[in-house]
Amino acid sequence: MHLPDLSEENAVSGRLIAQLTKIVGEKFLYSDEANRQQYARDETEDLMFLPDVVVKPADTQQVSQVMKHCFEHGIPVTPRGAGTGLSGGSLPVQKGVVLSMERFNRILDIDLRNLQATVEPGVVTQTFQEAVAEKGLFYPPDPASRGSCSLGGNLAHGSGGPRAVKYGVTRDYVLNLEVVLPSGEIIWTGANVLKNATGYNLTQLIVGSEGTLGIITKVVFKLLPYPTKNLVMLVPFASAEAACEAVARIFMAGIVPSCLEFMERDAIDKTIDYLGLPMVVPPHVQAHLLIEVDGNDMDALFKDAERIYEVLAPYETDEILLADTTEQKEILWQLRRKAAYAVRHTSVYKEEDTVVPRAELPKLLRGVKEIGHKYGFRSVCYGHVGDGNLHVNILKGDLSDYDWNHSVTEGIREIFHLVVSLGGTISGEHGIGLVQRPYIGIALGEVQLELMRGIKRVFDPKGILNPGKIF
């Protein structure tokens, strides 16, 4: 994809830039190309869209004023968190203003009495996790990019991560949101309570709306007591489909692991290479499951582990690695967490975020491989299979640009049709953004889409906020 032609007339007038400068201050507005380029990409493929101007407001009032001006003048505004998205959600496809939330980086309150925290959305997820962990509290959502992504981006897409299988995704921890609407008006969506039956659920409507309905400026999260103990197992399978099948059986045996992750052979090999680990995977191993159980009682966890061993006994597995020291666990987790980086390191790629009911995973995996064979592309799969969420990484490798843009697109379409036929959908945690937008009609019919467009018009009658995304 190429840069847009910079010689074309700039949509943002000098007058508007002056107004925006007055709001955020000269230091926090970029109109020069070098700085604007920093905000032209996220982590989605090789896409690049240059904004006309970048603003970095300091607080809710400034966001509100920026929105008021842009609303009045019909200028597109694309909100941006840490820019680690995988669906192009923060790319300014219609140019205009990128509104970066990077200065919203304060943890405002950790309320030990109520097990709640109030934070700004620009806080990096891991920073927040560590801050609450220091107080003995637990914020479970942990996307692979947790060291660099921000809470606001997690909210925009309803991000998950390995622990979602037991603890739920980002949306399950949100109690209340302060939001600036496209008109500049400021609202709280709910109340700071664990249950709320007071009107429509605006909170859950904003979460996952990918910055198209409003800009989140504060979040109240609920927290849990930190579970003090866990056990981690790495289980090598001779068959990838069998590994997927085993996933459902673990739950059927009455166990809810705190993580249940899958990695294809290719993903493990690439990650071992990438991390330079002194490990060799035996030739007959085709996939791994990484399984964690957690709680406060070690005896109970060993009993869980025993039951997992029993469930897995009928499968052809290599020796199960049981990690109970922090170091061993860390190595196993690195293997999983770095898989995405390792795979992307080797080739241009497209990452599809498929999700199905978990017992349908073997069918999905088989289908993905058959479709790849049909359209001539290779895929590396891993993901949060406890949730039925399989990340399918399609590698460009030696494919021609033509095949990459045409055959692969056809193949993706076929994968998504398969996913929907299995009761699933086309994104589990990455969002639709820009790159999945052409496929939304596979998952949602015209009636649902028309409802969503109607809701969009209620919040954003001029369509200025993150235009060109989702539908």
Next chain:
Amino acid sequence: MHLPDLSEENAVSGRLIAQLTKIVGEKFLYSDEANRQQYARDETEDLMFLPDVVVKPADTQQVSQVMKHCFEHGIPVTPRGAGTGLSGGSLPVQKGVVLSMERFNRILDIDLRNLQATVEPGVVTQTFQEAVAEKGLFYPPDPASRGSCSLGGNLAHGSGGPRAVKYGVTRDYVLNLEVVLPSGEIIWTGANVLKNATGYNLTQLIVGSEGTLGIITKVVFKLLPYPTKNLVMLVPFASAEAACEAVARIFMAGIVPSCLEFMERDAIDKTIDYLGLPMVVPPHVQAHLLIEVDGNDMDALFKDAERIYEVLAPYETDEILLADTTEQKEILWQLRRKAAYAVRHTSVYKEEDTVVPRAELPKLLRGVKEIGHKYGFRSVCYGHVGDGNLHVNILKGDLSDYDWNHSVTEGIREIFHLVVSLGGTISGEHGIGLVQRPYIGIALGEVQLELMRGIKRVFDPKGILNPGKIF
């Protein structure tokens, strides 16, 4: 409240009745007064609104056809589940058609491979719980009325119950909904998956919308493995405020009980009377906490119980009753579950469904009593205090009708202002419906309400579905 004058012209014409009869069959349409009276009330105070006609469709297609006709003719339609609501949500305040979902009473599928179930919304909550429990599965939401309420009503209000404190409310178990829109169009709101980042969250928008946006005709729920063990404790406190304070301390000690319920002295006495139990509460006891911990390992649960004892040691409590037989547990649970029935048995009442961050409960309880004193009413409080959800039952007792309709209303208004000032809101699980509608402006500002009205117009441009509710 009086019956509307039956001599006034009927809003539903003979022609429409003929059309509706053609859709649902003569046997499943009532236009005679005796039958219509059966659908004129729910469990909210002494309210009564007579519908013009009652239809009981058999399936989604019939619901769709009923809606198409009513939409075309602009006839109000009020959907109705089991009629156990406490906010008047199913009362046909604008007359027209009551659409009863009572024939949607089938459990369509219990999917053991995926731990999911597909059900119709007219299934009674307890029936569903028992059906999945027989297969070793767990559907946690358990409103006090679970023996008579239906899943559809639970969805309409986002109902909770005692287990919500650990397991979440009804909305946390919904994966996907089949919904008939006011226009008669039929949609599924999502997919049968545990994570979904594909467009706006229509599922969570429908849940809690109190039948104002669409009529739920099928539900896909997620289920959990059934926890095999639990322990139940009844803790008598010398001070009700101290009991409320202890609630937050239990969580702060790292324990997430599976239930944490509060009952004021008055509630316990009335329930013991109502059930005819051979129990006497010592005179100095002012409140009880009912605490349950659950899991799969009894040793771990006894450790939890020990830690709870440690947390409670500094409080002035009477002897703690620890139930570990099924019979003992059942008696303790009866005490809590029947409290609402016992209290209502003694007087006309209004039940307020207050919810605050849990550490604010002592302030809430003190405030409720002070406000009652000021306005001259007596209240009996109990509730799901682990969630910060306190049910405040205001008793009519000897109050004059004038005081009941005026002073008490002023008092409720003051209680709700207090709740909001503590970070809470005016309904945790009962919904706004008809009776809390006058107070909605205390919890939500005009901007939020205007967004909600806008969403309502997107789904229901003619405003025919459950009119006169929420806002």
